[in-house]
Amino acid sequence: MNGRFKQASWNEPIVFELGNAGRRGFVLPKVEEEIRRKAGSLDELLPAEVRRASPPRLPQLSEVEVLRHYTRLSQMNYGVDLGFYPLGSCTMKYNPKINEVLAELPGVAMVHPYQDEETVQGILEILYRLERWLAEITGMHEVCLQPAAGAHGEFLGALLMRAYHNFNGEGGKRSEIIVPDSAHGTNPASGTMAGFKIVVVPSNSEGCVDLEALKAAVSERTAGLMLTNPNTLGIFERNIEEIAETIHSAGGLLYYDGANLNAILGKIRPGDMGFDIVHINIHKTFGTPHGGGGPGAGPIGVSEKLAEFLPVPRIVYDGNRYKLDYDKPHAVGKIRSFYGNVAVLLKAYAYILSLGAEGLKETAEISVLNANYLVKKLREIPELSLPYDEKKPRKHECVFGVEKLEKQTGVSALHVAKRLLDYGFHAPTIYFPLIVKEALMIEPTESFEKETLDRFAEAMREIVKEARETPEKVLNAPENTAVPRVDEVKASHPRTMTLSWKIYQQKHDEMRKNY
Numbered sequence: 001m002n003g004r005f006k007q008a009s010w011n012e013p014i015v016f017e018l019g020n021a022g023r024r025g026f027v028l029p030k031v032e033e034e035i036r037r038k039a040g041s042l043d044e045l046l047p048a049e050v051r052r053a054s055p056p057r058l059p060q061l062s063e064v065e066v067l068r069h070y071t072r073l074s075q076m077n078y079g080v081d082l083g084f085y086p087l088g089s090c091t092m093k094y095n096p097k098i099n100e101v102l103a104e105l106p107g108v109a110m111v112h113p114y115q116d117e118e119t120v121q122g123i124l125e126i127l128y129r130l131e132r133w134l135a136e137i138t139g140m141h142e143v144c145l146q147p148a149a150g151a152h153g154e155f156l157g158a159l160l161m162r163a164y165h166n167f168n169g170e171g172g173k174r175s176e177i178i179v180p181d182s183a184h185g186t187n188p189a190s191g192t193m194a195g196f197k198i199v200v201v202p203s204n205s206e207g208c209v210d211l212e213a214l215k216a217a218v219s220e221r222t223a224g225l226m227l228t229n230p231n232t233l234g235i236f237e238r239n240i241e242e243i244a245e246t247i248h249s250a251g252g253l254l255y256y257d258g259a260n261l262n263a264i265l266g267k268i269r270p271g272d273m274g275f276d277i278v279h280i281n282i283h284k285t286f287g288t289p290h291g292g293g294g295p296g297a298g299p300i301g302v303s304e305k306l307a308e309f310l311p312v313p314r315i316v317y318d319g320n321r322y323k324l325d326y327d328k329p330h331a332v333g334k335i336r337s338f339y340g341n342v343a344v345l346l347k348a349y350a351y352i353l354s355l356g357a358e359g360l361k362e363t364a365e366i367s368v369l370n371a372n373y374l375v376k377k378l379r380e381i382p383e384l385s386l387p388y389d390e391k392k393p394r395k396h397e398c399v400f401g402v403e404k405l406e407k408q409t410g411v412s413a414l415h416v417a418k419r420l421l422d423y424g425f426h427a428p429t430i431y432f433p434l435i436v437k438e439a440l441m442i443e444p445t446e447s448f449e450k451e452t453l454d455r456f457a458e459a460m461r462e463i464v465k466e467a468r469e470t471p472e473k474v475l476n477a478p479e480n481t482a483v484p485r486v487d488e489v490k491a492s493h494p495r496t497m498t499l500s501w502k503i504y505q506q507k508h509d510e511m512r513k514n515y
Helices: 033-039 063-075 097-103 121-138 150-167 186-193 211-217 240-249 258-263 304-309 342-379 403-409 413-422 450-469 471-475 488-492 501-514
Strands: 142-144 176-180 197-201 222-227 253-256 277-279 300-302 314-317 322-325 398-401 439-442
Touching: 097 342, 121 142, 121 300, 121 314, 121 322, 121 342, 150 186, 150 222, 150 253, 150 258, 150 277, 150 300, 150 304, 176 186, 186 197, 186 222, 197 211, 211 240, 222 240, 240 253, 258 342, 300 304, 342 398, 342 439, 342 450, 403 450, 413 439, 413 450, 413 471, 450 471
Parallel strands: 176 197, 176 222, 222 253, 253 277
Antiparallel strands: 142 300, 277 300, 314 322, 398 439
């Protein structure tokens, strides 16, 4: 089965090692004389302190060299358009190409955020409508589109908690945010960045928040609870109303981590569960590109009592025109330039518009169906365990443990994940949530058909068989990928990791000097 997959391997150097002095792939046109006369001298326009003393150290390549380089890199890469990408909790789904086309339209791509409001009424209308749609989908009163990603939205949510309690005169004592032990790592990080102390509550035998432990953790110091529902095990917190009552009766706020929103679209709304703040991962739930460090979006929705604290500007509509309203004295302040990643938000607008209410509902239904189909297939493999009540249906994702396999053969979750690459599948999330030993966290989303899920289940079965019969094959994987096992120590050590071309050049120059 694995013989069908063999990733391209070009041994491609980095772009700074290609080309030669004097080569160029693009020549800028000369400035028209009329423009030159009106603009004046460049030396007069730019102060000396901001002008380069020497040209930047950029590679010098012809157009065809650039084209070959990036084409080869793309052939050595793996993405959601190439195959199965079951990265649990990340909701890696298909990105409709029509949305990319729309975001590149000149009327969108060439708009400047400093234009007069009268000249950007169309974009403002789209953003205003998107806010209202997201508010309806999540059951919130108002939505802010500014945050650039999910964790950025979480940070804003924690700032809103702080602003709310400060406004009510309780900021000094509301110093704690509660998170479950299955929480995404960004939850405690975001709370800490906002100045809160993190209190962790355990899960019960069903994989849900332990209500008694939660009640014991709640106090007059509680600012709020950060929770996702369904949780990271793919289990719905059926006691959510009691959880909300516990937090609210203590004067705290309930925060919804939107990482798992894909599972409940059109079925139930966080606002109806009792949540006061919701962040929405546009790149997870609404079909925009995800990963690679590119622009994302993490809008925040809030209940009515928190609306006055949202960052400025707010888009308002007076019945005739759209405006940017900065007159919000209790706002926490801007957390991003302008009004967020507009191109990404436009793609989400098109995604929602194309699917409609019924389509979004079907998205949730198929994602849950796919996850439970995989649960059934993988439960047939004795070496895999489904912790926390294996008979209970999951929602959008499932978490299997391979602790039994690791003890019997030495093949761990990491090894299984690496071997999956040889079968042409992206690896699932591993070792998360931390409450599952040797965890494989799998989220198929609605983008993948039954045949793909069957092939994935069969690959898992084959890998377990290999672990028993020829464990070295799994322990040394991958072997069919462009890059084999990475030296994780060198990749993460400050002396050897290379995060940018400038760091590479610095290390390269130091190496040449020393040798």
